[in-house]
Amino acid sequence: MRFLARRVIASIVTLLVVTMLVFGLSRIQGDPRSLLISEDATQKQWDALGQELGLDQPVYKQYLLYVTNLVKGDMGDSTLQRKPVAEILWSRIPNTAMLAAAAFAFAILIGVPLGVLSAVKRGGFWDHGVRSFAVLGQAMPVFWVSLLLIYIFAVGLNWLPASRNTGWTSLILPAVALGWFGASGQVRILRSSMLDALDSEYVRLARGKGVSARAVIWKHAFRNALLGPITFAALTLASLITGSIVVETVFSWPGLGLLAVQAVSNSDYPILQGVILLTTFVFVFVNLLVDVLYMAIDPRIRIR
Amino acid sequence: MRINIRGRSLTYVAATIGILGLIAGCGGSDDQPATSPASPAATGTTLSAAHETPPAHPVETFTLAASDVTFPAMVPSQLPVAPSGFMRRWGVYETAMVWAVDRPELEMRLITGWEMDSDGLGWTLELKQGVQFHGGWGEMTAEDFVWSFEDEIRDGSIHSGIGLARATGAKAEAVDIYTVSIRLDMFNSFFFEAFFGNGSGASTKVFSKKRIETLGVDAAFLDLSGGTGPFVFEKWAQGDEVVLEAFDQYHGTPSRLRTVRILEIKEPATQIAALKSGQVDASLVPAPLAEDVARDPSLGTLAFGVPGSQRLYPQGQFCMETTLAGEPVEPYPRPGYDPSKPWVGECNDPVSQENARKVRMAMSMAIDRQSIVDNILGGFGRPSYLPEVLPPLLDTVWQDRWFIPYDLDAARKLLVEAGYPDGFDALIRITTGSHPLEVEMGQAVAQFLGALGGEVRTEVLTYSGNRPSVVARERSDLWFRSSSAGTAEPPELTQLRRNPENAFNPGLEVREPLAIIRRMDSITSRDEIDKIREQLYDGFSHNQWIIPVVLADQILGINTDRILEWKMTTGSGYLGDFENIRFK
Numbered sequence: 090m091r092f093l094a095r096r097v098i099a100s101i102v103t104l105l106v107v108t109m110l111v112f113g114l115s116r117i118q119g120d121p122r123s124l125l126i127s128e129d130a131t132q133k134q135w136d137a138l139g140q141e142l143g144l145d146q147p148v149y150k151q152y153l154l155y156v157t158n159l160v161k162g163d164m165g166d167s168t169l170q171r172k173p174v175a176e177i178l179w180s181r182i183p184n185t186a187m188l189a190a191a192a193f194a195f196a197i198l199i200g201v202p203l204g205v206l207s208a209v210k211r212g213g214f215w216d217h218g219v220r221s222f223a224v225l226g227q228a229m230p231v232f233w234v235s236l237l238l239i240y241i242f243a244v245g246l247n248w249l250p251a252s253r254n255t256g257w258t259s260l261i262l263p264a265v266a267l268g269w270f271g272a273s274g275q276v277r278i279l280r281s282s283m284l285d286a287l288d289s290e291y292v293r294l295a296r297g298k299g300v301s302a303r304a305v306i307w308k309h310a311f312r313n314a315l316l317g318p319i320t321f322a323a324l325t326l327a328s329l330i331t332g333s334i335v336v337e338t339v340f341s342w343p344g345l346g347l348l349a350v351q352a353v354s355n356s357d358y359p360i361l362q363g364v365i366l367l368t369t370f371v372f373v374f375v376n377l378l379v380d381v382l383y384m385a386i387d388p389r390i391r392i393r
Numbered sequence: 394m395r396i397n398i399r400g401r402s403l404t405y406v407a408a409t410i411g412i413l414g415l416i417a418g419c420g421g422s423d424d425q426p427a428t429s430p431a432s433p434a435a436t437g438t439t440l441s442a443a444h445e446t447p448p449a450h451p452v453e454t455f456t457l458a459a460s461d462v463t464f465p466a467m468v469p470s471q472l473p474v475a476p477s478g479f480m481r482r483w484g485v486y487e488t489a490m491v492w493a494v495d496r497p498e499l500e501m502r503l504i505t506g507w508e509m510d511s512d513g514l515g516w517t518l519e520l521k522q523g524v525q526f527h528g529g530w531g532e533m534t535a536e537d538f539v540w541s542f543e544d545e546i547r548d549g550s551i552h553s554g555i556g557l558a559r560a561t562g563a564k565a566e567a568v569d570i571y572t573v574s575i576r577l578d579m580f581n582s583f584f585f586e587a588f589f590g591n592g593s594g595a596s597t598k599v600f601s602k603k604r605i606e607t608l609g610v611d612a613a614f615l616d617l618s619g620g621t622g623p624f625v626f627e628k629w630a631q632g633d634e635v636v637l638e639a640f641d642q643y644h645g646t647p648s649r650l651r652t653v654r655i656l657e658i659k660e661p662a663t664q665i666a667a668l669k670s671g672q673v674d675a676s677l678v679p680a681p682l683a684e685d686v687a688r689d690p691s692l693g694t695l696a697f698g699v700p701g702s703q704r705l706y707p708q709g710q711f712c713m714e715t716t717l718a719g720e721p722v723e724p725y726p727r728p729g730y731d732p733s734k735p736w737v738g739e740c741n742d743p744v745s746q747e748n749a750r751k752v753r754m755a756m757s758m759a760i761d762r763q764s765i766v767d768n769i770l771g772g773f774g775r776p777s778y779l780p781e782v783l784p785p786l787l788d789t790v791w792q793d794r795w796f797i798p799y800d801l802d803a804a805r806k807l808l809v810e811a812g813y814p815d816g817f818d819a820l821i822r823i824t825t826g827s828h829p830l831e832v833e834m835g836q837a838v839a840q841f842l843g844a845l846g847g848e849v850r851t852e853v854l855t856y857s858g859n860r861p862s863v864v865a866r867e868r869s870d871l872w873f874r875s876s877s878a879g880t881a882e883p884p885e886l887t888q889l890r891r892n893p894e895n896a897f898n899p900g901l902e903v904r905e906p907l908a909i910i911r912r913m914d915s916i917t918s919r920d921e922i923d924k925i926r927e928q929l930y931d932g933f934s935h936n937q938w939i940i941p942v943v944l945a946d947q948i949l950g951i952n953t954d955r956i957l958e959w960k961m962t963t964g965s966g967y968l969g970d971f972e973n974i975r976f977k
Binding site: 120132134135137138141169170171172177236239240243244247250251252253338339340341343347348350351354355 | 631
């Protein structure tokens with residue numbers, strides 16, 4: 090229980106530090122007034138707008154007010170749209186969730202079979218092919234993969250839409266671009282743990298007892314090799330939700346990542362803060378969940 | 394061929410201000426195109442010369458890719474500067490007059506005629522009857538016009554015209570249901586075009602008063618109805634998609650289009666991919682990608698709008714102890730006044746001032762403008778010789794007179810004469826957020842200046858990060874400033890805002906240009922105005938108070954398989970005039 094309490098407190102501290110960082114960085118980025126009024130605005134206009142937006146207060150007061158409101162569940166209003174930030178975030182969450190789910194499905198459905206295949210066919214053609222897939226997926230920058238996919242499948246072949254959410258077909262390219270990295274990670278981790286499992290005593294024993302190859306791979310080796318990949322999968326899911334900024338921007342996918350980029354362009358502090366806080370919360374929560382799962386799975390952690 | 398400067402100048406004089414009406418002592422009417430303003434900035438960008446009266450909505454949908462479409466804020470006083478621009482061009486809200494597509498003059502839009510008062514201090518506008526507001530808010534009346542104008546200039550407004558309106562004491566009054574009277578306390582030659590045309594950020598866009606009163610300001614801010622233009626906002630998904638639908642009760646010529654979809658696509662490469670794959674019909678094209686687009690047989694490129702001006706401010710020229718009105722400048726000297734800077738000099742020492750002028754001229758001559766156009770802008774632009782003063786579209790026409798050669802030897806000679814044989818060190822602040830290639834252009838300028846000797850460093854920061862020190866008159870270094878698009882606003886108006894009373898000043902408080910511009914207010918002859926303008930341009934050219942660099946085109950990529958013609962006025966830097974698109 091003390092372990093859990095420590096993790097919860099650490100999570101809260103993390104969130105608090107993130108609010109400070111986000112608040113500070115967003116102030117450095119620029120003053121939203123320069124986007125709202127003409128550069129030739131009078132000082133009076135400039136000051137009046139600052140007062141209206143709360144920018145006339147000392148920065149620490151702005152921060153305290155921000156945190157106080159957060160605790161009350163009020164993330165403020167968008168500077169440009171004058172709508173509650175929460176409402177704007179909610180409107181974007183389904184798109185990000187959909188993209189993350191599709192990318193996760195791609196990562197698992199491609200990564201797991203390929204990881205197993207690579208381990209079982211160690212040193213052969215398939216192993217080399219799969220490892221190349223994994224190295225490429227982890228080495229190529231995601232923005233470049235995204236543009237490559239667009240130019241091949243949308244511009245060249247004209248099979249799929251180049252951008253935006255226009256239906257299920259428009260989900261394919263961004264999901265592949267976003268999920269390839271996760272699939273590659275799955276391949277490498279699963280291959281490694283499968284190789285360990287396939288070399289283990291109990292697998293050799295099973296083979297010696299005449300158990301079929303399929304049963305050895307899927308029932309004995311695969312199940313015992315899953316612990317690492319499951320943890321990786323959980324963190325992959327969190328990073329897909331939180332880390333889709335580049336993919337959403339390149340594909341103009343109207344999710345949280347694109348919203349964050351647009352908020353930066355528009356110096357819309359409240360939205361930017363809301364997006365970062367939400368994604369941080371997701372990441373911290375998933376990490377906490379993984380810790381709890383570890384605790385449930387491994388009694389040694391409970392004892393410590 | 395040599396251009397007749399005087400002839401062009403006269404055209405421009407007639408164009409940029411409403412003075413013609415003052416001189417002629419008459420207003421406009423439906424039969425005769427309204428006055429003045431034969432602005433060069435109104436020269437249209439036309440894909441094809443063909444023209445015919447369009448049938449109503451034969452084409453269903455036109456799709457445009459755009460980035461950073463800012464929420465419109467549907468209340469005059471709360472309209473931010475960017476949407477104020479595209480609202481004028483998308484045909485949702487309208488102004489009293491608009492620049493004609495195919496000739497350099499303002500056309501009636503929401504009015505049927507106007508007359509200037511005999512003392513030159515006011516106008517009477519006759520509103521068009523039967524103009525319906527979107528969303529069923531009824532017919533436009535003089536009360537709507539007056540309310541829109543007053544809301545723009547009320548306390549707390551962020552509207553761009555508030556400064557000019559306050560300075561001239563402008564007031565609006567509804568004389569009867571279709572007649573509006575505007576009166577000023579003092580004559581101002583820029584007021585008419587700025588408020589009643591559609592080329593300026595100050596233009597009065599008429600909103601329904603009843604709508605605001607019924608909904609309240611907060612709800613009206615978000616509500617998308619209430620304009621009068623050929624298109625109605627059907628949908629606004631911020632950061633994703635805007636849909637405009639043709640307004641069936643529109644009072645003018647109906648649009649050829651039923652629907653306009655504006656898709657927000659942030660990444661330029663994806664915009665081009667959307668254009669190439671047929672997902673959109675048109676898209677802005679960054680200069681480095683223009684050649685790629687032009688190579689595609691089904692696509693074409695065209696420059697549109699007023700090119701953006703890229704210029705270098707030699708800051709620190711704070712030489713006005715009193716304002717033009719004679720009031721003491723506070724504080725004086727300005728914190729940024731540093732006579733040790735080679736481009737500033739001692740304000741009260743004519744020799745020092747002449748040396749500073751030579752330094753600025755040397756800097757200007759050291760910049761290879763054509764190289765920047767060719768190598769950074771991919772040919773989509775042209776050298777600039779009179780930034781912020783001469784309307785960008787005339788810069789080309791008149792460049793013979795104010796041409797500044799790229800001549801490093803001559804520049805070095807000037808520096809020797811000015812007492813800087815080994816050059817000088819300098820810092821160039823490059824501000825971002827206005828043009829995608831501003832950093833590259835600023836760094837190129839730094840390299841060119843570095844060739845004069847001395848170390849030229851650059852510092853990149855956001856526009857808003859730089860602004861406070863500009864307002865505080867603290868800077869005495871060089872500022873490379875970019876714009877993605879210019880405006881059709883009279884350039885003298887921009888310069889007038891550089892007077893010491895105003896908040897913003899890019900390091901130039903020099904009496905001479907302001908005094909020259911002010912003289913325009915007290916004369917009634919076009920020839921005299923013409924002469925004054927030439928003096929102003931000569932002054933800027935000779936003194937290089939601001940160092941011009943290049944004018945960068947805005948480039949539009951279009952699907953030529955589908956679009957036959959797109960007549961676009963160049964009244965501002967924003968895409969629009971969708972009702973003028975003709976399809977194959």
